[in-house]
Amino acid sequence: MYNNIVTFIQETFATKEFIPLHAPLFIGNEKKYLMDCIDSTFVSSVGAYVDRFEKEFAQTVGSRYAIATVNGTAALHVSLVLMGVKRDDEVLTQPLSFIATCNAISYCGAKPIFIDVDRDTLGLSPKALEDFLITHAEIKENQCINKTTGKVISVCVPMHTFGHPCRIDEIKAICEAWHIALVEDAAESLGSYYQGKHTGTFGKVGAFSFNGNKIITSGGGGVIVTDDEVLAKRAKHITTTAKIPHKWEFVHDEIGFNYRLPNLNAALLVAQLEQLKNFLENKRALAKIYEAFFASQNMAFIKEPKEASSNYWLNGVILENKEQRDAFLEYTNSNGVMSRPIWTLMNKLEMFKTCQCADISNAMYLEERVVNIPSSVRA
Ligand SMILES: *Cc1c(COP(=O)(O)O)cnc(C)c1O
Secondary structure, three states: OOHHHHHHHHHHOOOOOOEOOOOOOOOOOHHHHHHHHHHHOOOOOOOHHHHHHHHHHHHHHOOOEEEEEOOHHHHHHHHHHHOOOOOOOEEEEOOOOOHHHHHHHHHOOOEEEEOOEOOOOOOEOHHHHHHHHHHHEEEEOOEEEEOOOOOEEEEEEOEOHHHOOOOHHHHHHHHHHOOOEEEEEOOOOOOOEEOOEEOOOOOOEEEEEOOOOOOOOOOOOEEEEEOOHHHHHHHHHHHEOOEOOOOOOOOEOOOOOEOOOOHHHHHHHHHHHHOHHHHHHHHHHHHHHHHHHHHHOOOEEOOOOOOEEOOOOOEEEEOOOHHHHHHHHHHHHHOOEOOEEOOOOHHHOHHHOOOOEOOOHHHHHHHHHEEEEOOOOOO
16 A cells, blocks of 8 residues: 555656665765865854854854854753743743753753644744643743743744644744743754744754754754844853853853853854755755645645745655554665654653653544655755
């Protein structure tokens, strides 16, 4: 039953060899900039490529500031620190996400609260968010307090799953009404827009990732974006060991992090960013091809939500049930076409089992049915 899918994907990628889910492509100035970086000897955490990347990335997404970090998890962690997340605080997020979101929350000593996603966007549901707050929260002295636990709900972290923007405008309005800071996990959504505005720029801060499987990569890397000058300066300070600038003295004014992106990785990123527009066109064209094919098969291909333009980072299909999903994964992976299920829900993992969890029926529905299929840029 799935053999025509395998054949179609092989034709689409013009190969009978193994087809990975998402492979990076280095066909621009990567080698040139890397050699330049090595020749300069500035390979580490200070260098022209870091500054250049930060400037060009901020321009790309339309934010005032961008601060490069060693990976996306570090970018998320620092974003939460910037928003003042403290030990024993609570942070609202979706159970359907990569582990990095909950790890970053945990590094602050805070706990996630799990709120459902929408079935069409796969991202945090504003309706579910508001329902939870109305039932479980109250505002006291300009803080949002969880009536069940008595803890402060300081931040909300929605995630733009597979690059598809969630209803971020509605989420932003709810967060504002409830005195909750908005941090966007935009790790997967570079090149995705909601109502014409780039994802990651709706909240006070947004975090992106440049891991090897993302739309552009530096091997590992991340970035924090913000329009707030004070936050941007503080982000730079605490990601670089919180050292007070001085010609020779080592004075650090707080416990900082060594989260700075090496210049070598930044060199790679500057070259990758130059190709983003082409990568996006290529990936959106692939999604169109998949969309037509899966429509002909009567299968539910995941399309960009209304009012959104998605980078289609990872293409996905929603199968009828878990049995079909398992059969799909088994057949494709045994026949040279890589596919993967969506993540195990965070609330099921040992570390987060005791965290508060709202009704998450959409997340549970999707967990059993969603598979990702090959989505690389086709050279
Ligand atoms: C990739 C990713 C991150 C960041 O991962 P790193 O490997 O640390 O760069 C964060 N959140 C989500 C949802 C991701 O997919």
